Amino acid sequence: MYKVLVSDPISDMGIQLLYDAEDVLVDKKPGLTEDELVAIIGDYDALLVRSQTRVTDRVMEAGKKLKVVGRAGVGVDNIDLPSATKRGIIVINAPDGNTITTCEHTFAMMMALARHIPQAYMKTVGGEWDRKSFLGVELRNKVLGVLGMGRIGSEVAARAKAFGMKIHAYDPFLTEERAEKLGVQLGTVNEIVANADFITVHTPLTPETRHMISSHQFEIMKKGMRIVNCARGGIIDEMALIEAIDSDIVAGAAFDVFEEEPPRADHPFLKHPKVIVTPHLGASTVEAQENVAIDVSEQVLLILRGEAFKNAVNMPPVPADVLNKLAPYFTLGEKLGNFLAQLTIGAVREIHVNYSGDLSEVDTTPLTRYIVRGVLSHHLGTEVVNVVNSMHLAKERDVQVVIQKTASTKGFTNLITVTLKSDKVDRSIAGTLLTGYGPRFVQIDKFPVDVAPEGNLLIISHNDKPGIIGRVGTLLGVNDVNIATMQVGRDNVGGAAIMVLTVDKPIPKEVLEQLGELPEIIKLKAIVL
Numbered sequence: 001m002y003k004v005l006v007s008d009p010i011s012d013m014g015i016q017l018l019y020d021a022e023d024v025l026v027d028k029k030p031g032l033t034e035d036e037l038v039a040i041i042g043d044y045d046a047l048l049v050r051s052q053t054r055v056t057d058r059v060m061e062a063g064k065k066l067k068v069v070g071r072a073g074v075g076v077d078n079i080d081l082p083s084a085t086k087r088g089i090i091v092i093n094a095p096d097g098n099t100i101t102t103c104e105h106t107f108a109m110m111m112a113l114a115r116h117i118p119q120a121y122m123k124t125v126g127g128e129w130d131r132k133s134f135l136g137v138e139l140r141n142k143v144l145g146v147l148g149m150g151r152i153g154s155e156v157a158a159r160a161k162a163f164g165m166k167i168h169a170y171d172p173f174l175t176e177e178r179a180e181k182l183g184v185q186l187g188t189v190n191e192i193v194a195n196a197d198f199i200t201v202h203t204p205l206t207p208e209t210r211h212m213i214s215s216h217q218f219e220i221m222k223k224g225m226r227i228v229n230c231a232r233g234g235i236i237d238e239m240a241l242i243e244a245i246d247s248d249i250v251a252g253a254a255f256d257v258f259e260e261e262p263p264r265a266d267h268p269f270l271k272h273p274k275v276i277v278t279p280h281l282g283a284s285t286v287e288a289q290e291n292v293a294i295d296v297s298e299q300v301l302l303i304l305r306g307e308a309f310k311n312a313v314n315m316p317p318v319p320a321d322v323l324n325k326l327a328p329y330f331t332l333g334e335k336l337g338n339f340l341a342q343l344t345i346g347a348v349r350e351i352h353v354n355y356s357g358d359l360s361e362v363d364t365t366p367l368t369r370y371i372v373r374g375v376l377s378h379h380l381g382t383e384v385v386n387v388v389n390s391m392h393l394a395k396e397r398d399v400q401v402v403i404q405k406t407a408s409t410k411g412f413t414n415l416i417t418v419t420l421k422s423d424k425v426d427r428s429i430a431g432t433l434l435t436g437y438g439p440r441f442v443q444i445d446k447f448p449v450d451v452a453p454e455g456n457l458l459i460i461s462h463n464d465k466p467g468i469i470g471r472v473g474t475l476l477g478v479n480d481v482n483i484a485t486m487q488v489g490r491d492n493v494g495g496a497a498i499m500v501l502t503v504d505k506p507i508p509k510e511v512l513e514q515l516g517e518l519p520e521i522i523k524l525k526a527i528v529l
């Protein structure tokens with residue numbers, strides 16, 4: 001008999017499948033503390049959660065029989081994925097079931113904001129008949145900036161069009177063609193921010209999206225705009241927003257999610273007359289809760305019974321013999337992909353991988369998944385993209401993955417060459433595994449290099465002029481940035497050249513700006529691996 005623990009409020013209708021299964025026993029215990037969960041989890045084969053239960057390393061460690069954690073919803077930020085992976089616990093989610101519900105909540109918030117519904121309600125039930133204080137605005141003809149055009153963002157855009165809004169959108173995977181097909185205008189974050197009357201964010205919280213709307217964006221915003229966050233707390237800088245509202249730049253904000261949940265009692269949003277809030281209710285409808293609970297129950301049952309399943313967030317299904325051959329290349333593959341994703345500008349259309357030498361003779365599919373994960377995780381977050389779902393996510397975003405195998409290895413026993421083709425540029429990198437030395441990058445675009453793929457890298461494209469190396473070194477030195485290694489490659493004497501530095505700590509933004517002003521430097525990019 002498999003024992004399943006449900007530790008958050010999850011729809012009974014949705015998990016009926018589990019109640020009905022003769023080989024499953026379901027226990028519902030919502031609201032457990034971490035200690036309480038640790039004390040009982042050892043008895044269970046599966047754990048079903050939403051976003052409240054924190055499935056920490058301690059919980060995973062105590063879950064000696066635990067085979068699967070099922071998240072009835074999208075975000076898995078409450079689940080320690082590395083710990084689950086390390087312990088062979090499969091984590092699955094239900095990414096599709098609450099899309100429409102969250103999209104509709106976004107609209108509820110946007111309209112409540114436009115028409116001051118919560119504030120007007122409070123006054124009316126308080127006995128006041130105040131028809132003067134709540135002059136609203138129409139959505140029609142307004143520009144809606146949508147940051148993040150995945151499942152929810154795309155649905156929001158589609159509905160906003162029905163309201164007569166003009167949609168300006170940004171997503172690293174949104175190409176001109178797709179934007180045109182969706183009837184939205186593609187822009188950069190700052191362009192959108194400068195033009196929008198309403199902004200709504202629908203990205204995951206990643207290092208890149210954290211505070212993607214902050215003081216600078218509020219400075220360039222259209223006065224009187226309104227902003228909505230039904231995605232994740234932290235995408236919009238909460239304190240910068242309060243300042244922008246108090247300086248009359250932002251006319252109102254609607255938040256369903258917070259940097260800290262629940263927010264502290266003295267959080268400025270909770271008392272501010274121009275901010276409306278809901279307690280992370282985006283996915284809370286009967287329909288969505290049923291959908292996600294059904295999805296997750298079906299998968300949990302398959303996993304417990306040892307059958308094929310989908311939506312694993314963390315498990316690589318690689319046969320042992322293939323794993324043995326390929327595993328040494330996994331880190332290199334992921335770093336090649338991640339390096340290029342950081343280096344390349346524009347919306348990615350194709351990830352082209354060429355395997356040569358030893359690698360041309362094996363089934364490299366599992367390795368390709370790592371390369372694709374490296375590319376996608378730069379924008380989608382490492383907690384979202386894994387080697388199980390990376391190809392699927394690429395396909396969903398119209399990113400082609402093209403594999404080629406050739407004999408020529410340019411003198412290496414094995415060589416992986418990855419080219420990222422975006423709507424703006426093609427960039428490529430080649431890497432190899434050197435016996436005794438581990439993974440190395442051996443070529444960037446057309447320039448041969450020899451770089452250990454780790455830590456803080458600085459890639460500089462420049463003109464091959466005397467003194468440039470010294471100037472870069474001096475500038476970093478006076479700013480206390482120690483150079484660990486430096487490589488220079490060039491096309492021909494006096495022609496295009498590349499400099500690859502590894503440095504001991506991240507290079508401050510202002511130092512990068514100073515470097516960018518050196519006349520010989522064409523462009524530069526700091527990369528963290």
Ligand SMILES: NC(=O)c1ccc[n+]([C@@H]2O[C@H](COP(=O)([O-])OP(=O)(O)OC[C@H]3O[C@@H](n4cnc5c(N)ncnc54)[C@H](O)[C@@H]3O)[C@@H](O)[C@H]2O)c1
Binds near residue numbers: 147283379
């Ligand atoms: N409030 C709620 O209850 C609730 C419910 C469901 C989902 N969510 C959250 O909503 C968000 C969106 O969910 P989804 O299902 O649409 O996810 P999704 O993965 O389908 O879409 C997210 C999109 O964000 C894009 N993105 C990543 N980095 C970006 C950047 N720097 N700028 C612009 N776009 C970027 C990705 O390319 C992707 O297309 C997630 O954070 C999810 O956790 C909240």
Ligand SMILES: O=C(O)[C@H](O)COP(=O)(O)O
Binds near residue numbers: 281
């Ligand atoms: O990531 C999600 O699915 C949403 O944030 C919903 O979270 P919830 O299941 O706790 O409502």
